[in-house]
Amino acid sequence: MKIRFAPKPPSGVDAIAVFVEPGAQWQGPAAELDNKCQGQLRRACRVAKFKGSAAEVCEVLAPAGLDVSRVLIVGLGPLKDANPAVFENIGGTLCAHTMGSVDGALVVDTTGLESAAVDAADMPARIAFGARLRAYRFDRYRTERRKESQPTLAEIAFVTPRARACETRFKRLEAVAAGVFLTRDLVAEPPNVLYPKEFAQRLRQLTQHGIKVEVLGEKKLKQLGFGALLGVSQGSLFEPQVVICEYDGTGGRGKRAPIVLAGKGVTFDAGGINIKPTAGLETLKMDMGGAASVAGTLMTLALRKARCHVIGICGLVENMPSGSAQRPGDVVKTLSGKTVEVINTDAEGRLVLCDILWYAQERYKPRVIVDMATLTGAIVIALGQEYAGLFCNDGPLASQLIAAGERTGDRLWQYPMGEAYDKHLNSLIADMRNLGPNEGRSIIAAQFIKRFVQPGVAWAHVDFGGMVWAEQDTALSPQGATGFGVRLLDEWISTHHE
Numbered sequence: 001m002k003i004r005f006a007p008k009p010p011s012g013v014d015a016i017a018v019f020v021e022p023g024a025q026w027q028g029p030a031a032e033l034d035n036k037c038q039g040q041l042r043r044a045c046r047v048a049k050f051k052g053s054a055a056e057v058c059e060v061l062a063p064a065g066l067d068v069s070r071v072l073i074v075g076l077g078p079l080k081d082a083n084p085a086v087f088e089n090i091g092g093t094l095c096a097h098t099m100g101s102v103d104g105a106l107v108v109d110t111t112g113l114e115s116a117a118v119d120a121a122d123m124p125a126r127i128a129f130g131a132r133l134r135a136y137r138f139d140r141y142r143t144e145r146r147k148e149s150q151p152t153l154a155e156i157a158f159v160t161p162r163a164r165a166c167e168t169r170f171k172r173l174e175a176v177a178a179g180v181f182l183t184r185d186l187v188a189e190p191p192n193v194l195y196p197k198e199f200a201q202r203l204r205q206l207t208q209h210g211i212k213v214e215v216l217g218e219k220k221l222k223q224l225g226f227g228a229l230l231g232v233s234q235g236s237l238f239e240p241q242v243v244i245c246e247y248d249g250t251g252g253r254g255k256r257a258p259i260v261l262a263g264k265g266v267t268f269d270a271g272g273i274n275i276k277p278t279a280g281l282e283t284l285k286m287d288m289g290g291a292a293s294v295a296g297t298l299m300t301l302a303l304r305k306a307r308c309h310v311i312g313i314c315g316l317v318e319n320m321p322s323g324s325a326q327r328p329g330d331v332v333k334t335l336s337g338k339t340v341e342v343i344n345t346d347a348e349g350r351l352v353l354c355d356i357l358w359y360a361q362e363r364y365k366p367r368v369i370v371d372m373a374t375l376t377g378a379i380v381i382a383l384g385q386e387y388a389g390l391f392c393n394d395g396p397l398a399s400q401l402i403a404a405g406e407r408t409g410d411r412l413w414q415y416p417m418g419e420a421y422d423k424h425l426n427s428l429i430a431d432m433r434n435l436g437p438n439e440g441r442s443i444i445a446a447q448f449i450k451r452f453v454q455p456g457v458a459w460a461h462v463d464f465g466g467m468v469w470a471e472q473d474t475a476l477s478p479q480g481a482t483g484f485g486v487r488l489l490d491e492w493i494s495t496h497h498e
Contacts, residue, residue, distance in 0.1 A: 013157070
């Protein structure tokens with residue numbers, strides 16, 4: 001779908017969208033169209049009980065006096081409450097409403113909406129961004145009726161007096177969308193296609209965007225001592241991989257230590273010997289969502305030429321039951337030298353993260369680390385699909401991430417941490433165990449990871465098991481992979497580390 005900005009509406013369009021505030025007098029493009037239709041648009045809105053709420057749509061088919069198939073009257077909500085998220089949701093709703101019904105081009109007329117509350121350049125760009133995110137599709141494995149299900153909406157043309165400024169704003173947002181789409185693609189892939197080596201191969205393609213990519217295979221991981229990560233992988237036929245992606249937008253002149261983004265990448269999680277129940281087992285291909293969000297973020301930073309130095313490290317394994325699989329009761333030696341008693345082989349993500357976090361700290365000496373992981377089912381029970389859990393050892397870092405989540409819609413809810421939870425990890429025969437009691441399970445998992453964070457390093461752990469996949473369409477995402485984390489991390493880096 002093509003998106004463009006122009007000072008005047010193009011010819012040959014199939015549909016037009018105009019905006020109305022709640023309770024406000026019709027004005028600008030909406031009033032002009034209504035006059036041409038002899039009041040048909042207002043009458044339709046009255047019949048439909050249209051209130052002008054944000055992203056509310058009233059559609060008028062074959063309007064009299066206009067050579068278009070339909071007019072969409074779109075609610076703005078109170079402009080005094082407007083923010084980028086509101087406009088993005090409007091764009092996503094518009095796209096979803098017209099993808100399969102508009103043949104050709106949709107004109108979205110934003111002229112006359114400038115006010116103290118609305119940035120005349122940012123508003124159209126944000127609406128376009130929302131439309132771009134919602135237009136995503138993953139249908140590469142569909143063979144039947146694929147053509148019939150293709151969207152008919154070919155173009156959205158935004159009419160705005162600040163077309164050039166909008167194009168500049170949108171170019172940056174397009175880079176974010178590209179990173180979100182990479183993450184969605186990775187999460188959506190079936191596990192027989194996206195196993196650890198294939199995942200690593202796809203990350204190698206990031207080199208075309210100026211990102212350095214290094215892959216550590218099983219032999220190298222054994223030499224280095226990634227005992228915890230290798231223990232998770234030993235039941236699978238697929239060789240584990242650790243991929244390091246480095247983006248340096250400072251031109252090598254950055255004097256500060258880099259940021260590290262770490263991602264859990266379990267390409268399929270059967271649970272190991274502690275095998276998961278049958279119901280929903282097919283969804284465990286998504287357990288590499290943390291690694292996917294790290295990959296998408298690095299791609300976004302590179303595409304928009306962000307002025308920062310970021311290391312992305314992804315631990316890629318498959319957790320399977322077999323004769324060679326790790327057993328409950330095994331003791332593994334982590335890269336840090338600490339030993340872990342494996343109480344449950346389905347508590348594997350923390351074993352992957354502890355090794356890659358330690359490696360990143362030893363090699364890169366970062367000032368801050370954010371790890372992303374679909375770590376616990378308990379976080380889904382607590383927060384559903386509304387928030388991801390945030391665990392953090394640094395107050396300012398937590399506040400920054402929460403604020404970035406509110407601005408982007410990748411929302412976070414901070415959990416407590418402390419010795420009361422940490423003591424549940426104590427083991428009789430090793431330095432620690434990988435699982436505590438059922439109570440406080442997500443917090444105890446975070447406490448395990450925290451044991452591998454070195455003194456002086458600001459660290460945050462994002463547990464987003466409920467956010468990686470949408471069970472139904474949302475304003476910005478069709479049912480399926482959401483791309484959670486890319487917008488959050490990009491916004492946080494843009495605001496605080498450039």
